[in-house]
Amino acid sequence: MPTDSNFKRLPANAAAEVVIWVEGKPLKARAGESVAAAVLAAGLGPTRTTPVSASPRAPYCMMGVCFECLMEIDGQENTQGCMTTVAEGMQVQFQRGIRNVPEVEDNA
């Protein structure tokens, strides 16, 4: 996994370790942090491509506003990584382009 990241965790915030799976590979995260924080700290990304131009993006505002951090988290596409707390065994995929709409039959 890439480790070249501009983001450093503060030692004061030491917390228990949690393993999440990003693009099929294990990543050690800290309990209580967001998926976006874990991914940035590991230097991973880009974490999505945009629906219109397929431009690569990564988490930005970290407070739920900009929607740049959309990822597929535990099967849910377009989930805001900065608003989702890591959990043991969580499955994270990067969001590639626009979300597929669920089939109508799924709601029957």
Added chain:
Amino acid sequence: MSAAAKPGSVKAEVTVIGGGLVGLAVARGLQDQGLNVAVVDEGDIALRASRGNFGLVWVQGKGDTCPEYARLSRLSATLWQDFANGLAEHTGIDVQLSQIGGLYICLTEQELEQRRIMLEAMRDAQQGDYPFEVLDHDALKAKVPEIGPTVAGATHSPMDGHVNPLLLMRAMVQRFTDRNGQLITTGPVTKIESNPGRFVVHSGDQVIESSRVVLAAGLGNRELAPQVGLSAPVSPNRGQVLIAERVKHFLDYPTGHVRQTGEGTIQCGDSKEDVGLDTGTTTDVMATIAHRAITMFPLLAKVRLIRSWGALRVMTPDGYPIYQQSEQYPGAFLVTCHSGVTLAAAHAGPIAEWIASGVADPSLSLETFHADRF
């Protein structure tokens, strides 16, 4: 580009009060007539229907008790493609105009039948020239496979379409200023000094002098119109809008309640409330909008909402526009409507020609739209 507004005095041939879609469309048309135009606008604090609307270029059902309004709406829709092309040519901004026809979805058979009766009467009033068709559930499902199983049907008219209203607003501002229009955002207009053929408009520390003035200030027209010898009995009517995440395209047709933008965003709306100047949102109304949207398109149950807002329509007592020149102060014109998107092409075309020349094309029947009717 226009310079930043400085304290002082500005001269223009025409002053347009209001820099929303109505004011900017008229201003564009006046520029096309070779006139030097100043637009005075409140800026970001304005109650801006132009930023809160649903983006429909809509004809079907409009003017059921006013054939002149039905004709004006349709005329504007037919002028819209050229209007959009002009914006793209000058600004490079594609406002995403699509006029493949619109669907008005009816949840019950009774609603569908009432709508059929209304549209047939409108067709009779237009001597049979009013294209629409009534779709039962199966015919609707053939056009939109994602339609919900309990929906009765829809009316479809090829006259309807939609645009992206935010891109439209941006393109119109850019076109106006690129063509040396003076956009003055010094706050509300506090006073209009009116003399026949000479008007002095005060806004903040700016004074704008011109031989003609156009009131396109939306709800602000109520206070301004008497200062030029006119009357604008307009009131706010709130609509709440829900925005959902971008999802893969499933809905090409605009509908009266749900549409999907070119980027895949879902927009839901069509609530109506009389709540004064309150642009807020309420849980019960948003829940009603969401429930109806899911009934129409069940797949939306699994699509997440990301944003909502309230915006204020500018409504006259009968819902139809006011177009009128002041008799007391010739050169002062009032333009107000609640369909600033649909009517934008007409405002930039025949309405601006009327203001530039002082003479209206008789086929517009503008006397129908005088405020004297109230």
